Amino acid sequence: MDGICLEFASKASAQPSPASEADELSLIRRAQEGDRAAFDALIRLYDQNVLRLAMQVVGSPEQARDLYQEAFLKVYRSIRHFRAEAKFSTWLYRVVMNVCLDHLRRQSTRKEVTMMPPEDGEPEFFQSVPDDRPALDPERAATSNEIGRRIQEALARLNPRERMVFELKHYQGLKLRAIGEICKTSEQTVKNSLFRATQKLRMELGDLA
Amino acid sequence: MECRELEERLTLLLYGELTSAEQTACEEHLAACAACRSAREKLERFHKVLARRPEAEVSPALLAEARMSLDEALDRQQHGWRALWNNGLPILRFQPASGFALGLTLVLFGFGVGWGLRPHINARTANLGVANTADVSNSDLQNMRISDISGVVPDPQTGGVKVTLDAERRVTLEGSLDDPKIQQVLLYAVKSYDNPGIRRDTLDALRSHADNPNIREALIYAMRHDPNAGVRLEALGAVCSLSPSADVHNALLEALQNDTNPGVRVAAVDALIASTEKEGCDEPTAQALAKLATTDTNPYVRYKCANAVMKFGK
Numbered sequence: 001m002d003g004i005c006l007e008f009a010s011k012a013s014a015q016p017s018p019a020s021e022a023d024e025l026s027l028i029r030r031a032q033e034g035d036r037a038a039f040d041a042l043i044r045l046y047d048q049n050v051l052r053l054a055m056q057v058v059g060s061p062e063q064a065r066d067l068y069q070e071a072f073l074k075v076y077r078s079i080r081h082f083r084a085e086a087k088f089s090t091w092l093y094r095v096v097m098n099v100c101l102d103h104l105r106r107q108s109t110r111k112e113v114t115m116m117p118p119e120d121g122e123p124e125f126f127q128s129v130p131d132d133r134p135a136l137d138p139e140r141a142a143t144s145n146e147i148g149r150r151i152q153e154a155l156a157r158l159n160p161r162e163r164m165v166f167e168l169k170h171y172q173g174l175k176l177r178a179i180g181e182i183c184k185t186s187e188q189t190v191k192n193s194l195f196r197a198t199q200k201l202r203m204e205l206g207d208l209a
Numbered sequence: 210m211e212c213r214e215l216e217e218r219l220t221l222l223l224y225g226e227l228t229s230a231e232q233t234a235c236e237e238h239l240a241a242c243a244a245c246r247s248a249r250e251k252l253e254r255f256h257k258v259l260a261r262r263p264e265a266e267v268s269p270a271l272l273a274e275a276r277m278s279l280d281e282a283l284d285r286q287q288h289g290w291r292a293l294w295n296n297g298l299p300i301l302r303f304q305p306a307s308g309f310a311l312g313l314t315l316v317l318f319g320f321g322v323g324w325g326l327r328p329h330i331n332a333r334t335a336n337l338g339v340a341n342t343a344d345v346s347n348s349d350l351q352n353m354r355i356s357d358i359s360g361v362v363p364d365p366q367t368g369g370v371k372v373t374l375d376a377e378r379r380v381t382l383e384g385s386l387d388d389p390k391i392q393q394v395l396l397y398a399v400k401s402y403d404n405p406g407i408r409r410d411t412l413d414a415l416r417s418h419a420d421n422p423n424i425r426e427a428l429i430y431a432m433r434h435d436p437n438a439g440v441r442l443e444a445l446g447a448v449c450s451l452s453p454s455a456d457v458h459n460a461l462l463e464a465l466q467n468d469t470n471p472g473v474r475v476a477a478v479d480a481l482i483a484s485t486e487k488e489g490c491d492e493p494t495a496q497a498l499a500k501l502a503t504t505d506t507n508p509y510v511r512y513k514c515a516n517a518v519m520k521f522g523k
Contacts, residue, residue: 059265065271065274065278155262209254
């Protein structure tokens with residue numbers, strides 16, 4: 001481990017810089033002993049990025065807030081089992097990723113595709129657009145708003161693991177090795193998921209490139 | 210390097226995931242192969258398209274809302290039955306046989322205590338017919354070893370109070386709160402008696418004479434040291450009726466900073482805000498409010514402190 005995930009955690013500009021490792025370790029130890037203030041301080045180092053990631057995955061602020069809460073409650077319940085063999089950030093993002101994966105799986109089971117919330121009066125464009133839809137009007141496709149929507153749709157069609165790997169690699173900029181650690185899988189497996197996701201997205205969005 | 214190999218590595222090349230040797234080999238191939246350069250350009254264009262996905266905005270309001278909801282959920286988690294299960298009863302959780310043994314032990318212990326107390330209960334019942342008196346001398350009172358206080362009843366009409374207690378015999382004292390004998394018993398009750406209900410009733414009786422120095426000191430003492438949060442809250446209410454002074458202000462500040470009960474801390478911050486509106490906000494109070502606005506474990510206390518900080522502009 002080399003702090004790759006900590007770099008990820010500090011990507012967002014508004015998030016406070018991560019504490020030094022000694023500070024963080026002290027917070028972790030106190031949180032493990034039940035010190036709530038230490039737990040609060042610890043998660044404040046990461047919570048904004050977690051919320052942003054949840055927003056990217058689910059699109060709606062309400063669902064993102066639910067995922068955020070679910071993830072940190074799991075962290076709270078299990079922090080006493082955390083061992084300093086791994087980076088705390090890796091362990092944390094593993095929890096977050098599993099919460100996101102569970103959400104995506106539930107969503108795909110319900111066969112719903114929920115994207116950004118529609119504006120008032122706007123039709124529910126994001127709801128399960130059929131595969132055989134006609135080609136989009138080139139004028140509409142020219143707008144970045146429309147392109148954004150199509151990207152979201154295409155991402156939502158990936159299977160949950162491909163979606164998370166692509167999100168973490170392409171949009172969050174994590175190294176494949178770090179994603180492997182988060183997913184508890186080999187770097188090669190992560191590469192395979194990334195290739196499959198890229199291939200599917202290029203097929204769906206090829207007309208835009 | 211063959212074109213097929215490069216095609217496989219192109220994605221990793223763009224993500225900077227190749228070793229320097231692999232990267233050099235790819236670059237050499239690309240310099241010599243127009244078809245592969247075209248493939249790279251297509252992939253780069255595709256990445257540019259992906260970059261047009263709208264960035265998820267986490268507004269400060271959403272972040273604050275998420276943090277507040279999480280705080281509340283954590284409070285429930287920390288203080289609810291789940292916390293007892295998670296933290297307090299690990300033996301029962303993992304070893305049902307030990308749990309059964311513990312339960313049986315508790316039942317037997319309760320039975321044993323009840324059996325042991327039986328003669329004392331009978332003796333107490335037998336002495337209930339002792340005469341009441343309001344005429345107890347100071348020396349009598351000082352020599353009394355109070356075993357039980359069974360009632361403290363203020364009389365709103367006379368401003369007096371009736372105290373029923375058991376010492377060597379049952380005594381009912383009735384009189385004004387200015388009466389030293391009454392005061393002595395009530396101050397003992399509020400500081401040392403082990404029944405929180407009686408301590409609370411006593412505080413209620415003492416409120417009307419809060420300007421008496423002894424009573425004032427006892428009220429502040431109860432607010433700071435009573436082990437029962439309900440009694441501390443009652444004492445805090447009584448302390449708020451005292452004339453403003455440094456010791457009252459410091460006691461309220463101490464309650465806000467150190468009391469373990471969030472209800473008491475909320476009452477303390479309310480009292481401090483009320484007194485600050487009249488007296489102005491001193492530096493230690495401003496600092497304490499600013500600190501607790503971010504560090505108190507209870508979200509409502511933090512909210513109250515943050516509001517106070519905004520209100521007093523420090």
